[in-house]
Amino acid sequence: MVDIDNTIADYTNGLRDYIRECGHGEDECPCPEPTAYDFTLTGGWPFSGDAKSFRWWHTRAVADGLYSREEPYEGAAEALNQLHDAGWNVIMATSRADDRRGESQRWLHRNGFQFDGYYNGDKTLLTPDVLIDDRPVTLEAMAAKGVTVLHPDHAYCTAAPGRMFRRWAAVPLILGGVR
Ligand SMILES: [Mg+2]
Incomplete structure (x- = not known):
């Protein structure tokens, strides 16, 4: 997710x-x-x-x-598509409550993201194998229930639980050891 x-x-x-x-x-x-x-x-x-x-x-x-x-981060689509091709079910998830025109899914398609599902809501209601997110409280809640969590290296989430990555290209390598 x-x-x-x-x-x-x-x-x-x-x-x-x-x-x-x-x-x-x-x-x-x-x-x-x-x-x-x-x-x-x-x-x-x-x-x-x-x-x-x-x-x-x-x-x-x-x-x-x-x-x-919004600009996609460099290498994000490539990394996630690589995981998708390797058999992962990629679920795009957002708590955006104000995307009334469905811009998020069009943005994902336009920027070349391949994904198997789309979820809009409270992520802590789901229990994916892996969560990649930047919000510290969400990372903490998910890590507490055993979800493998990864996060980018923004200043506000460096202390959050889970593996931190600086470049998206590193994510498939990190997850290669998870499954
Ligand atoms: Mg976020």
Whole structure:
């Protein structure tokens, strides 16, 4: 099971680009790499320290096509397709509650991801063999019930349980030993 935002799709940079397009320059809003999963806890973003403002920015960015515009991380599709070809059932999973136009699945197809299932909801309700995700509380909950967890190396999830990977190309190698 594979998460989308900040796991295979660059949400942070997508949101940063959107903020730039809205006229907030680098001097005023450096938009640094978030140090916590809750982006409002990192200074230098227009919504820092303000959860309501974050929701406003997120909602506006999504309405303006953020989910279609996020860039896939380098090597993500190749790595997951390699696993799919090796017999893994690849389930794309997101807790996006606001993808009302079905952009996520079109984005996956457009960017060449081959997958066997798509799930939108609370991932902790499922028990996959493996979860690849960036959200620390989800990684902790899944690791606690015996799921093998992997996560990227964003500053906010380096301390999360499971194996960390810097490049997607490493993921099939890590999982080669799991099955
Ligand atoms: Mg995510």
